[in-house]
Amino acid sequence: MRLVITFRTTAEAMAMERVCREQQADGRLIPVPRSISAGCGLAWCAAPQSEEALMQLMREHGVACEAVYSCLV
C-alpha cells in the first residue's frame, strides 16, 4: 500500500514537490492512479508511514491538497 495525496491544480502539486524536496521529505509525483478520482492529474506518492510528517509539512508551508488515499500503486 502507498500513500497517495491528490491536488486540485498542477500548481498545488508543484508546491508540494517544492516543499518536500526542500525538506527532504519522502515521496515523488506520479500520475493519479485510475482507482482514485482527482482534479489534478499529478499526485504525491509516499510510504504510508510518512503520512503524519507530510501532513505536518503541508500545514507548516500552506500547501493545499484535495484528498489523501491509501491504495495499491
Next chain:
Amino acid sequence: MIYLDNAATTLRKPEGVAAAVAQALTSMGNSGRGAHDAALDASRVIYEARERLDRLFHAGGAQRIAFTANATQSLNTAIKGTLRSGDHVITTALEHNSVLRPLYEMQARGVELTVIPADTKGRIRYEAFEEAVRGNTRAIVCTHGSNLTGNVTDIARVGSIAGAHGLLLIADASQTAGVFDIDMQRMGIDILCFTGHKGLMGPQGTGGIAVREGVHVRPLLTGGSGIMTYSREHPDRMPTALEAGTLNGHGIAGLNAALAFLEETGLDVIRRYEQALMHAFHDAVTAIPGITVYGDFEEEERCAIVSLNVRDYDSAEVSDALYTQYGIATRPGAHCAPLMHQALGTVEQGAVRFSFSYFNTMDEVHAAAAALRELAME
C-alpha cells in the same frame, strides 16, 4: 544601433534568458500533462517563475499568479471577467488602448464609464476618483505608469480610495513591473496585469495576471487545463482558472531567468540607473531650443521615458532621421494612448519617445541628445 525603445520591448535581455529558452525548447514537455520528467520539468520551471512573481508583487501566494500571453490578454481578462452590465467603472486618460478598448467594449454592453481627465503635463487629480464614485461603481482600472509621458501614478493612493469604497482596483503595470516596487497587499491592488517582455526583461509572448485571494475573475478563455477532465466547466481555482490551453513554457523559462536576474540585481539599482539616464537626457534636451518635452518631470519617481517633439516637425520624420542618420531607435507617432495625446495636444504631431533600460549607457544618452541638437538646428 542605439536602442532607445525599451518601453515597447526591452531588446537586450539579461544573460541567461536566451539560454533558458533554448534549454526549454530542447528539453521541456507540457506542464501538467504528464508525470514524466519532461512534463514535470516544465511544471517546475513555471512554478518557480510563479514563486518569483509572487515575491515581486506580493500577490499572496504563487497560486495567485496566472500566466497569459501579454498585458493585453491580462487586462481583457480582468476587465471582462469582473464587470457586468449595469456596473460603473472609473479609469483615467493616461490609459493605453489595451485598457480603453476593452472598457469601450463593455460600455457598449451596458457598463457605465467615467474617465478621469489629465492636464497638459499628463497629471491626474486624485480627488477625481473619489468624486466619480457612484452607488453602482464596481472597479477602478488605472495604469501604474503612462507609456507616453512616463508619469507614475500613486497607485497606493488609488488603492486606498478603492478600498474605502469597496471597489476593485485593476492596475496596469506594463511600464512599471520589474522597475518599481509593487506590493499588491500594501497598495490595495486586487488585480495586477503585467507583461513579461518590458521591464521584466523576459521574452515576448509572456505576461500574467495576479489576482488577490477572494477576488473572482471569470475566464476569457476556457478549455484544456490538465485537471478535472470530466467537468463540463473550466476549473475555477487559480491559477488554472485563467490558464486554459498549453502555457508558453519556453517563454516562461526565459522569463524565469530574467526574474532571477532582477532578484540578484535589485529593483532599486535598476530603477536608480534608468532614472539617472532619463534625467540626464531630459536635462540635455530641455536646453535645446525648439524642443518640447511632455510629462511631469517635477516628480522624482517616473518611468525612464522622455517623449518630445522638435519644433513642429512630424514626429515620424524626426524618428526616421534619428535612425537613418544616427542609428538611434525610437518610437514616433501615436502611442496607443489616444486620450493622453489629446491631453498633451499631440494628436496631430504625435511624439518621439525615448525610453531607457538598465542596459543603456550614459554615452548613448549623450549621443541621442547630440543628434537631437543637430536635428533641431536644421
